Amino acid sequence: MMSILSAEFYEQPTLELAKSLLGCELVKETEKGTASGYIVETEAYIGPVDRAAHSFNNKRTQRTEVMFGLPGYVYTYVMHTHCLVNVVSGELNHPEAVLIRAVEPKEGLDLIQERRGDKKEKDFTNGPGKLTKALGIIKSDYGHPLDQSPLYIKKGFSPEHISQGKRIGIDNSGEARDYPWRFWITENRFISR
DNA sequence: ATCCCGATAAGA
DNA sequence: CTTATCGGGATT
Numbered sequence A: 001m002m003s004i005l006s007a008e009f010y011e012q013p014t015l016e017l018a019k020s021l022l023g024c025e026l027v028k029e030t031e032k033g034t035a036s037g038y039i040v041e042t043e044a045y046i047g048p049v050d051r052a053a054h055s056f057n058n059k060r061t062q063r064t065e066v067m068f069g070l071p072g073y074v075y076t077y078v079m080h081t082h083c084l085v086n087v088v089s090g091e092l093n094h095p096e097a098v099l100i101r102a103v104e105p106k107e108g109l110d111l112i113q114e115r116r117g118d119k120k121e122k123d124f125t126n127g128p129g130k131l132t133k134a135l136g137i138i139k140s141d142y143g144h145p146l147d148q149s150p151l152y153i154k155k156g157f158s159p160e161h162i163s164q165g166k167r168i169g170i171d172n173s174g175e176a177r178d179y180p181w182r183f184w185i186t187e188n189r190f191i192s193r
Numbered sequence B: 001a002t003c004c005c006g007a008t009a010a011g012a
Numbered sequence C: 001c002t003t004a005t006c007g008g009g010a011t012t
Helices: A014-020 A109-116 A128-135 A174-178
Strands: A025-030 A033-046 A074-079 A082-089 A096-105 A151-154 A162-165 A182-185
Touching: A014 A033, A014 A082, A014 A096, A025 A128, A033 A109, A033 A128, A082 A128, A096 A128, A096 A182, A109 A128
Parallel strands: none
Antiparallel strands: A025 A033, A025 A151, A033 A096, A033 A182, A074 A082, A082 A096, A162 A182
């Protein structure tokens, strides 16, 4: 029994899911091996009411399509040459998601180090673009169900304390800029900032 | 704190 | 074709 989180796990309100994911283990298997990390920072994006979300106002495009489906699937997209990974949440036709902003390396340290090049360990996975590179998550993981190989989330540990604050990198999003929809494990050393 | 890099999707 | 972007890295 591998304790991979089942599809039902993702059937909770997006803000709850963003918190529940903290401490869970994000795993990616590739030909080069398996790499994983404990999720330590997340952000919620609640499309219908959130100007910072790609799916704001239920905007339906090729890119946002997966968010209109069932929760528990992967939403990847590329920005500024970096791939970012989200967990689709919300019921059918509710385009919401949780962005994974940072993880703490767990399995496959050698592989992570190789992928991240000549960096210090604390910089391996402390950002949304860094962790995808470290774990080998790529754009074509878009649409993958998170309860099966090669990309899945396992039960991890229960964080002692969770902090909450404004999201990062969305200064151009009007009032949504100030919504406190970012969550992180208090004092974890792999937080993005 | 500031600049630069530059892939892609989306809108004009 | 033009523009904006849920970053990262290097540099001041």
